[in-house]
Amino acid sequence: MTPAAGRALEAAGKLFYERGIHAVGVDLIAAEAGVTKKTLYDRFGSKEQLVVEYLADRDERWRAFLTRWLEELEARDAEPDAAARILAVFDASRAWTAEHSTKGCSMVNAHAEISDPSHPAHPIITGQKRWMLDLFTRLAGEVDQGRAEELGRSLMLLHEGALVAHGLQIFDDPVAEAGRRARELLHVHGR
Amino acid sequence: MTPAAGRALEAAGKLFYERGIHAVGVDLIAAEAGVTKKTLYDRFGSKEQLVVEYLADRDERWRAFLTRWLEELEARDAEPDAAARILAVFDASRAWTAEHSTKGCSMVNAHAEISDPSHPAHPIITGQKRWMLDLFTRLAGEVDQGRAEELGRSLMLLHEGALVAHGLQIFDDPVAEAGRRARELLHVHGR
DNA sequence: CACCCACTATACCGATCTGTATAGTCTACG
DNA sequence: CGTAGACTATACAGATCGGTATAGTGGGTG
Numbered sequence: 001m002t003p004a005a006g007r008a009l010e011a012a013g014k015l016f017y018e019r020g021i022h023a024v025g026v027d028l029i030a031a032e033a034g035v036t037k038k039t040l041y042d043r044f045g046s047k048e049q050l051v052v053e054y055l056a057d058r059d060e061r062w063r064a065f066l067t068r069w070l071e072e073l074e075a076r077d078a079e080p081d082a083a084a085r086i087l088a089v090f091d092a093s094r095a096w097t098a099e100h101s102t103k104g105c106s107m108v109n110a111h112a113e114i115s116d117p118s119h120p121a122h123p124i125i126t127g128q129k130r131w132m133l134d135l136f137t138r139l140a141g142e143v144d145q146g147r148a149e150e151l152g153r154s155l156m157l158l159h160e161g162a163l164v165a166h167g168l169q170i171f172d173d174p175v176a177e178a179g180r181r182a183r184e185l186l187h188v189h190g191r
Numbered sequence: 192m193t194p195a196a197g198r199a200l201e202a203a204g205k206l207f208y209e210r211g212i213h214a215v216g217v218d219l220i221a222a223e224a225g226v227t228k229k230t231l232y233d234r235f236g237s238k239e240q241l242v243v244e245y246l247a248d249r250d251e252r253w254r255a256f257l258t259r260w261l262e263e264l265e266a267r268d269a270e271p272d273a274a275a276r277i278l279a280v281f282d283a284s285r286a287w288t289a290e291h292s293t294k295g296c297s298m299v300n301a302h303a304e305i306s307d308p309s310h311p312a313h314p315i316i317t318g319q320k321r322w323m324l325d326l327f328t329r330l331a332g333e334v335d336q337g338r339a340e341e342l343g344r345s346l347m348l349l350h351e352g353a354l355v356a357h358g359l360q361i362f363d364d365p366v367a368e369a370g371r372r373a374r375e376l377l378h379v380h381g382r
Numbered sequence: 383c384a385c386c387c388a389c390t391a392t393a394c395c396g397a398t399c400t401g402t403a404t405a406g407t408c409t410a411c412g
Numbered sequence: 413c414g415t416a417g418a419c420t421a422t423a424c425a426g427a428t429c430g431g432t433a434t435a436g437t438g439g440g441t442g
Binding site: 018019022023103105108115129150158159161162164169171178181 | 209210211213214294295296299300301302303304305306316317320321324341344345347348349350351352353354355356358359360361362365368369372375379
């Protein structure tokens with residue numbers, strides 16, 4: 001990734017997320033990044049590809065962030081129980097949204113603007129959600145093997161709801177609220 | 192509302208919801224509705240106003256649908272308890288999404304495309320969410336007065352999460368799943 | 383019959399959209 | 413020193429954007 005390409009992707013990400021994908025033109029992205037359209041098209045080929053790389057980048061960053069967060073938990077607490085790891089997911093999400101996200105989930109927002117299921121960005125969006133559901137389900141299985149899927153879905157609903165509520169700013173700190181609710185859920189089901 | 196205006200609003204609603212607001216031009220709306228752009232601008236004045244009326248219409252329909260659903264519960268069961276009324280909200284949402292909505296919540300999706308908080312559509316979006324939160328909180332208060340707000344928020348998170356999950360089609364019938372989870376929540380808190 | 387109003391049809395405005403072309407500058411490397 | 417590649421600057425093509433103007437049609441009402 002050349003320096004200009006990096007600046008372009010960064011500017012595109014910021015603008016796409018804050019204003020929406022269709023509302024942002026490539027001229028604005030180029031201007032904001034201090035890059036010419038020529039360079040932009042030499043590196044990315046099309047706006048659609050730029051959108052794809054924006055979402056792929058955001059997806060990768062979130063997964064890395066969450067993975068690292070969970071690894072750090074493992075480093076602090078030698079043998080954290082499953083409930084602690086589930087709650088750590090909500091903690092990570094809270095830290096992430098506080099820093100990177102004031103308009104909700106970029107995947108959900110992008111999905112609102114992409115109608116065609118054959119759009120190359122589509123598998124990235126659904127892929128991240130499936131990954132999160134799998135993660136929740138796997139962790140839930142360590143709490144109550146028999147109800148792993150059910151519990152995983154519940155955690156997924158709370159988490160997605162919290163991201164939406166955070167974006168719409170309906171009430172304060174919904175991700176923390178979702179975390180507390182997850183804790184209750186685990187107390188009921190676990191042990 | 193003249194006949195042509197009605198057709199235009201209907202076509203605009205369908206297109207805005209399915210393809211996104213910025214992705215749909217007024218020429219397409221006019222063509223789809225069998226209406227000229229002249230008529231469209233005579234009736235609505237601007238695309239922005241058309242967007243506002245689309246959201247206001249959708250908001251009003253949903254509130255009327257839910258209100259009627261709860262009234263019918265009251266008619267069947269003379270004195271339904273609060274838990275039954277809360278679960279009826281999820282039932283209504285399930286019926287609504289099955290019929291009107293395959294891409295998630297139109298308010299959330301519109302919010303993804305509207306960055307400016309001073310946009311006239313903004314209060315409609317936040318208004319509906321606030322209305323839902325108030326409704327959940329009020330009903331929750333009849334279950335456990337002391338934890339009305341906390342319980343109301345939890346129900347809100349589950350409900351919003353279910354709408355997102357429905358739109359992304361992550362797993363089957365997430366609204367029903369959210370309803371079952373709400374039932375559990377009420378059993379823990381209630382009585 | 384005359385009038386009004388919602389409507390259609392069509393052509394156009396300026397602005398902006400994605401995408402491309404040409405020409406030239408800077409820097410790192412062999 | 414010379415070359416290659418990443419870059420800037422600028423201009424433009426073709427399409428579409430939101431929005432407007434003009435002219436004419438059809439049905440209902442006084």
